[in-house]
Amino acid sequence: MWIRLKEGADVRAVQGTLQGLGLWTTPVRSVSCERWSLQVAAHSAFMPPEELTGLDGVADVMAAVSSHPRIDQQAGCSITLGSARLGPGERPVLMAGPCSVESEEQIQAAAAMVAKAGATVLRGGAFKPRSSPYSFSGHGHQALQWLRAAADAHGLAVVSEVMSEAKVETVASAADLLQVGSRNMQNFALLRAVGAMGRPVLLKRGMAATVEEWLQSGEHLLNAGAANVIFCERGIQSFDPCTRNLLDLGAVALLKYVHGQPVVVDPSHAVGRRDLIPAMSRAARAAGADGLLIEAHPDPEAALSDGPQALDGVALRDVAKDLA
Ligand code: PEP
Numbered sequence: 001m002w003i004r005l006k007e008g009a010d011v012r013a014v015q016g017t018l019q020g021l022g023l024w025t026t027p028v029r030s031v032s033c034e035r036w037s038l039q040v041a042a043h044s045a046f047m048p049p050e051e052l053t054g055l056d057g058v059a060d061v062m063a064a065v066s067s068h069p070r071i072d073q074q075a076g077c078s079i080t081l082g083s084a085r086l087g088p089g090e091r092p093v094l095m096a097g098p099c100s101v102e103s104e105e106q107i108q109a110a111a112a113m114v115a116k117a118g119a120t121v122l123r124g125g126a127f128k129p130r131s132s133p134y135s136f137s138g139h140g141h142q143a144l145q146w147l148r149a150a151a152d153a154h155g156l157a158v159v160s161e162v163m164s165e166a167k168v169e170t171v172a173s174a175a176d177l178l179q180v181g182s183r184n185m186q187n188f189a190l191l192r193a194v195g196a197m198g199r200p201v202l203l204k205r206g207m208a209a210t211v212e213e214w215l216q217s218g219e220h221l222l223n224a225g226a227a228n229v230i231f232c233e234r235g236i237q238s239f240d241p242c243t244r245n246l247l248d249l250g251a252v253a254l255l256k257y258v259h260g261q262p263v264v265v266d267p268s269h270a271v272g273r274r275d276l277i278p279a280m281s282r283a284a285r286a287a288g289a290d291g292l293l294i295e296a297h298p299d300p301e302a303a304l305s306d307g308p309q310a311l312d313g314v315a316l317r318d319v320a321k322d323l324a
């Protein structure tokens, strides 16, 4: 973005005002006239151009055309999810539950456990993306019915993953928040179908996706009709397998403080081990996350998927207390 100054404007004074708003600028003098322009650095805070044109000394503002105008428009918004609101100034939202819905009994116990800990959204996979075709891949439609009933019994909202265009309506019939998983972040046909439901969407970051690609996938969802997009950082693949993925907290702060977006962190898939989840949850909150998505299971050792990264009820309550 470029900010053109009025003739005779005090360049340093305008720069000072802008710096106070979180905009870092470099002055450039026009060769053809005595006017200065300020080039705004990419790492500056997000500021709508109309708010800058009224400042003392500013003539006009030239903003590059954004690749994600609808995402820019949802900056600073709050989103209602069941009994909670997610966004600036709201209490952090805790979404928790098992990786997979395994049985009616398991998800009922999980719902009771996460509600008691203070979560307001129940997670649970009915259609599971698994690296191996021989791994448990979810109980599908039946699991969604168990999930909805368990959430209703405990006053929770539901988030669940949609894996294919064919199942969008099925998942939307049971979930308040539609999850698009990492492996599908750039499945544009799926993004269009999910967006068309007009619901809020939890968009997980692709394992090797740049923040710009992630924002543009969010734009696909809003362009197709999604009510809102919540960005979920769940770790990116790195050279080092010492944790399951590399939790990119810089991206969380960037999305929150530069792009003004609703953002949650999934520390479970990021580190892949339950002992590091409390520390990463605190770090996520400190980096600006509006909430957490955490895997929790009434009996983690018996989980059919992702047991090593699942918290039990006691550990989840401790994380919830920290968060509050
Ligand atoms: C999940 O949340 O169940 C999941 C599969 O996560 P991700 O898409 O981040 O791997």
Ligand code: MN
Pocket: 099, 100, 269, 295, 305, 306
């Ligand atoms: Mn999982």
